[in-house]
Amino acid sequence: MQDQFPETGADIDPDIIESREWRESLDYVLRHAGPTRVRELIAELQIHARSQGVRLPFAENTPYINTIPPDKQPPYPGSHELEQRVRNIIRWNAMVMVVRANIKDKTLGGHIATYASVCNLYEVAFNHFFRGAGDGYDGDQIYFQPHSSPGVYARAYLEGRLTENHLNNFRQELRPGGGLSSYPHPWLMPDFWSFPTASMGLSAIMAIYQARFNRYLEDRSLKEGNIRNVWAFLGDGETDEPEALGAITLAAREKLDNLIFVVNCNLQRLDGPVRGNGKIIQELEAAFHGAGWHVIKVVWGSGWDPLLAQDHEGLLAKRMTEIVDGQYQKYTVSDGQYQRDHFFGTHPKLMEMSKLLTDEHVRTIRRGGHDTDKIYTAYKAAVEHQGAPTVILAKTIKGYGMGEWGEGKNTAHQQKVIGEEGLRHLRTRFSIPLSDEEIKEAPFYRPPEDSPEIEYIKERRAALGGFIPSRQIVNPGLPKPINEEPFTELMTGTEGREVSTTMVFVRMLSKLLRDPDIGKLIVPIVPDEARTFGMDALFRQCGIYSHAGQLYEPVDKDTLIYYKEAQDGQILEEGITEAGSISSMIAAGTAYSTHGVNTIPFFIFYSMFGFQRVGDLAWAAGDMRARGFLLGGTSG
Template sequence: EGGSKADFLLRELTQKARALGVDTSPGVLSPYANTLSADHPDQLPRDESLVARNVAAYVRWNAMAMVAKANLKNHGIGGHIASYASYSSIYEVGFNWFFKGDDLVYFQGHSSPGIYARAYVEGKLTDEQLNHFREEVDGGGLSSYPHPHLMPHFWQFPTVSMGLGPLMGIYQARFMKYLEARGFKEVKDRKVWVFMGDGESDEPESLAALSLAAREHLDNLIFVVNANLQRLDGPVRGNDKIIQELEGKFRGAGWNVIKVIWGTEWDSILERDTKGVLLQKLSSMVDGEFQAIQAKGPAYLREKIFSGDEYLESLIKDKSDKDLWQMTRGGHDPRKIYTAFSSAVKHKGVPTVVLFKTIKGYGMVRGEASMGAHNVKSMDREALLAFRDLYHVPLADDQVEALPFIKPDAKSPEAAFLKHRREVLGNFLPSRTEVNEQLPMPELSDFSEMLVSTEKREISTTMAFVRMLTRLVKDKNIGDRIVPIIPDEARTFGMEGLFRQIGIYAPHGQLYEPADSEDLMWYREDAKGQILEEGITEAGATASWIAAATSYANHHHTMIPFYTFYSMFGFQRIGDLIWAAGDSRSKGFLMGATAGRTTLLGEGLQHQDGHGLLMASTVPTIQAYDPTFSYELAVIIQDGLKRMYTDNEDVFYYITLMNENYTHPQMPKGAEEGIRKGAYLFSKGKGEGRKA
């Protein structure tokens, strides 16, 4: 019965030992070795490996040349050679055999030159565009990092600032399951790929939602961590092992973990290690040592790992220094990468993370694994020739210093391979297309009850909004497209009536009888629920909102999200995600509730939000409003629905809601246009010389 039976027996034995009071290890860390066996059945197609290597040579060269040429032309313009150099084999295997045309890919931001280079080789980008890397102001250039607002037909997602991509990727995969549960679009074998660096994992957002992904069984999600062990200033974990640390976090959260640490050339040596001495030696070393080995060369590798121990020396007695230096890390071995990706896409039930050990600046000669690798922007003639030779780049000696952009001949085997693989996998990636449905929206007259005076009855704008939202979810044209998103504040805002009415999305339904089941507004979870109740996570709820707000492009099905949150815990908590929403061309409503002076007893001055509106006003794509009366709210929301979902403008709305109760007057005749513009005649002053 293989591995599953062995795993079952070990778990049973561990549980028995713990029941007897034995202090066992947590069992979340595996040895510092590859997860998958060398004889795994999923192997890189041999008949395509050579031509794929040749394609990669073009891509690698162009990625390096793009950054180097840009900095020769404009000194200090920036860009990163080393980041893509450590990622290149991983991406190439993905592009050639695994990234399907409808997959969603969060590319690691600093590796963008390699993605542009691949698109150039595939014929999607031109020499002119590559010659204007980081020069997009006048149009036609290439943005520094993934940026759908600047390149709306190319990039799917913005992934800089670091840490945002992993968080948004998890909620994107979850939103796909939500769409399927509600009958809008099947997930099928579509995947969300999230590429992140090991240093990026220190950003709190990057790992914040791991448990959500596991407990909701997001097997449509694959994380790929490029563990090159190097940050800008130095090692990610000089005195420890980042791969082992991340394995513990992911496995502890319930993920399937695949580690790819050693390349194929290590297999025979590890097989000889029948006593486990080499594995123990490697497990005892820290990342700072591995970085020093890579920077200092093969003689140092021999000395540091094998010398001084007769048994270890016997394992490599037939290996020259050149042989040892070809024993690379797993993330640079297409054979290991292919096997890992093949296993990942087939895994069912939980999300998968693949932890690849790589080398920062791989192939850059002098910059490889150095402390300053991240900041290298150019290469001299000697380094260029070495780079060319290592990767079999088809350039003569007298051509390399000109840094030409190169691509295979249209009739070459490489061009045929690229064309064939895309025919098998589908559309080129990255690629972003919008389906702008012109949805019929309610007229302002449909909210007539909000346009008249409340007379002596006092209400808040929050109460008025809840009534409007309740009306919208019942609308025959757009009701099922409304996505209410709440970060555990529904009862604060008086929205709990929606629990029973439209249900809270829970992929497994409600497996318990809630304590308030006999109440009118009971807490109802449902596998087809409409509300996304995110809990106490403003960042997670915002990422959830972004997934819904970009559904028109990423899933070709327009959804209308209303994220209602305590305004004081809004922009200063998740400001970077708001900019990412704008970069993503999001459409939807952010409802900043309990804005202005709070009336909740005991909340204190820190809850008296006066700056959220100002912060919203700084984002170019936000339409920010601070309505006082229910008719203003009705005009603004109805106009927003029309602008975003009928006229298809690339904007989104931030609207404040107050919880103070007071009487609301009738809307002055003809005030609609002024409300939309931000100022209107509320009442005329009496007498002469009065000033507003």
């Protein structure tokens, strides 16, 4: 063995040398032929290995590091200093909002820790990506993480859209002067929120079908395309809900590159770790990657870049990957020496690498979801990506910035009251210019109107088209009064003939679809029961919507009522999914507000078991002030 590796010495493991040579070869190809050739070679090697009987493990995971390397990061376009000051003020006001409410009434509740973890993810988007309605653009559609609502209110307070009285009435909507709803509720705040997200998991499926409905309107020439993005901010624990991941293959199949999921991976649920003995980011990466999404992982902050640059043997990346989430939570509440000993102490080379860092640096080194440069890089890649939806998996800390009053602790979600000592500590940490005497009252803080902070956030929102969230109530109405002709035949009766109510409805719908004024606005939605309801005659009359058109010759093409898919098709044939169907109904039923197009959805479900599967989404439809028809068709 020494003769085979004479230049390395007897104490060097030949496997290490061999691995290094393979990496150097790959680096050479990458430099001279580019990433496409690297992918081709890896694919060829996999095929060759399998042909030789090597069983390769199925892997939809990449290493537990950032997807986008530092040398691919674009320069940050904003002011780091000003944005940090703005974030600190918003964090303070969001926290004080909940604290003041619970000092007043301990039964009011509220949440501090979620916004603390998602703050940077929001603020980079508010300052550089969320587009408002203006200049021929309808504005991005955003599903906010529900427990983070205090932070959204706190930003609107700085923008001058909400008053201190509103903040004082958090979770007290009926108090004089107006209050703020617990979570995003369009019914309670119809000029502010557009999408209700309080019921865990529903925002994901609603966002997918909203993005698809946006394409539907464009393909049917009911709306001009304007590259409107749909953003959904989800919690990692929320993805346990079946609705959260149940429709992700549809988004990839429909190539919804107007859709961006941002999963706030703070690793914690209400009671404890999301995956204490596993890794939620790796799990979600596999699910989304396997479904066909563009996956971007934002795991580590910039402080890790110099260490990873020295990780020529992959020891650091390997160590990052093998540690489970429960242990990462432990690091959050541990001092630098513990983290150094436990994380780096497993290998002499890792321990040597750690000498570049002080204990304080080890303790405070940031996760990717709190690093604005990393977040901006991920968002820019997401909005520019074409051909597939994007999911950003951002690692954060629940209660980030709260210190011993909740940061990284299993009790963080329930933290609602912080005493005077804690307020003084957080006042200092966030650099809020309040005296110890003022702190006793837990006051809100808003800089003067002409301060750099207020001017900056207003300038950024003006540049991006206006304030968000903001619900635009366009309500265009119908083109003209409905012609009574489609109903005349039905009102005269059937002259003794027995006719099912479902058949009568289908007859009426067929006539309405032919109406020259409102016919194009009707959106029939069926969960794979059109033939059961006698609606198959509409296949050829209206076509079944498919953004790709029809890439095959249907087996029944020679029949009168063949299965006709078309890019401008009118029927939304959703397959066996009542939840997906009513999500389409919600998107169509709120288009009067979100698009200024008064589409009229008819969701026809199978009476025997259709409705009980969508009760929560029916509630969401009501909260969004959706307009349309839900009909139970024939059962049996």
